Amino acid sequence: MLTTVKAGPYTISGVSIAGIHTSLLVRELGVLLDAGIALRSLAGAQHVFLSHGHADHLGALVSLLGMRGLMRLPPPRVFLPAEIAANTEQALALLSRVQRHEFSIRSEPMSPGDERALSPSSSVRAFRTHHTGPSLGYQFFQRVPKLKREFSDLPGREIAERRKRGDDLFEIEERHELAYATDTLLRVIDTMPSLLDTRVLILECSFLDERKSIESTHAGGHIHLDELLERADDFQNEAIVLMHFSQMYPPEEVHRTLARRCPKALWERLVVFAPSKGHWPG
Numbered sequence: 157m158l159t160t161v162k163a164g165p166y167t168i169s170g171v172s173i174a175g176i177h178t179s180l181l182v183r184e185l186g187v188l189l190d191a192g193i194a195l196r197s198l199a200g201a202q203h204v205f206l207s208h209g210h211a212d213h214l215g216a217l218v219s220l221l222g223m224r225g226l227m228r229l230p231p232p233r234v235f236l237p238a239e240i241a242a243n244t245e246q247a248l249a250l251l252s253r254v255q256r257h258e259f260s261i262r263s264e265p266m267s268p269g270d271e272r273a274l275s276p277s278s279s280v281r282a283f284r285t286h287h288t289g290p291s292l293g294y295q296f297f298q299r300v301p302k303l304k305r306e307f308s309d310l311p312g313r314e315i316a317e318r319r320k321r322g323d324d325l326f327e328i329e330e331r332h333e334l335a336y337a338t339d340t341l342l343r344v345i346d347t348m349p350s351l352l353d354t355r356v357l358i359l360e361c362s363f364l365d366e367r368k369s370i371e372s373t374h375a376g377g378h379i380h381l382d383e384l385l386e387r388a389d390d391f392q393n394e395a396i397v398l399m400h401f402s403q404m405y406p407p408e409e410v411h412r413t414l415a416r417r418c419p420k421a422l423w424e425r426l427v428v429f430a431p432s433k434g435h436w437p438g
């Protein structure tokens with residue numbers, strides 16, 4: 157049922173079909189991206205990131221919380237667009253009364269540009285995506301000390317001595333490790349340009365050929381492969397994970413179409429998040 161891929165240093169498991177359900181677990185970061193399907197192996201993530209309020213991205217949250225209760229896991233931190241936070245919390249409160257069991261979360265309402273620490277070494281930043289309602293993408297990054305350029309030629313011993321003297325030799329550099337942008341127009345790469353050099357970019361590509369026009373793709377707030385190919389040279393990522401394909405394409409056709417249409421330089425870095433054969437799960 158699960159698709160599992162390797163993208164750069166990250167292992168990504170889950171299911172993603174446009175309009176049906178999307179949930180991706182990034183194991184190394186311990187984060188679940190969207191809660192569109194409740195599977196046992198996805199329920200353990202302590203950090204859940206909701207891109208927007210559509211049912212195929214948020215609808216399984218309560219089932220995941222139920223599984224966590226069974227596993228005696230603490231309430232997860234749930235990051236979500238600020239505009240939908242109060243209603244989501246109210247819905248969980250009502251469902252808690254229905255089930256006579258508390259579905260509790262640690263809600264983290266987010267707006268574009270907001271940052272939160274996830275661990276001493278890693279943080280997340282929300283960014284605006286362009287869909288039909290309030291929606292966000294998430295960029296995971298590390299802040300690491302880096303020797304200032306003017307000191308880069310100093311021998312190691314002198315660096316150590318200067319550090320001892322208390323000289324300010326380092327500046328803080330951000331390393332953009334992984335970003336998630338789904339249910340969005342492609343102009344997200346212009347409004348959030350650092351997506352283009354984030355190490356691993358998980359990006360939606362709902363439609364792949366002429367059976368769906370670019371105009372109607374845009375009306376739904378999605379990306380068409382045609383427009384992605386026009387910008388292919390802009391992507392500097394180590395790996396690009398394409399996901400959220402329409403079920404109008406059987407999984408094998410998704411692989412075949414992307415292999416045929418993508419230029420070599422893009423194809424070599426592309427990770428197709430779809431089963432390699434057979435039907436879509438479910």
Ligand SMILES: [Zn+2]
Nearest residue numbers: 174175212339
């Ligand atoms: Zn969707």
Ligand SMILES: [Zn+2]
Nearest residue numbers: 208210287339
């Ligand atoms: Zn949507």
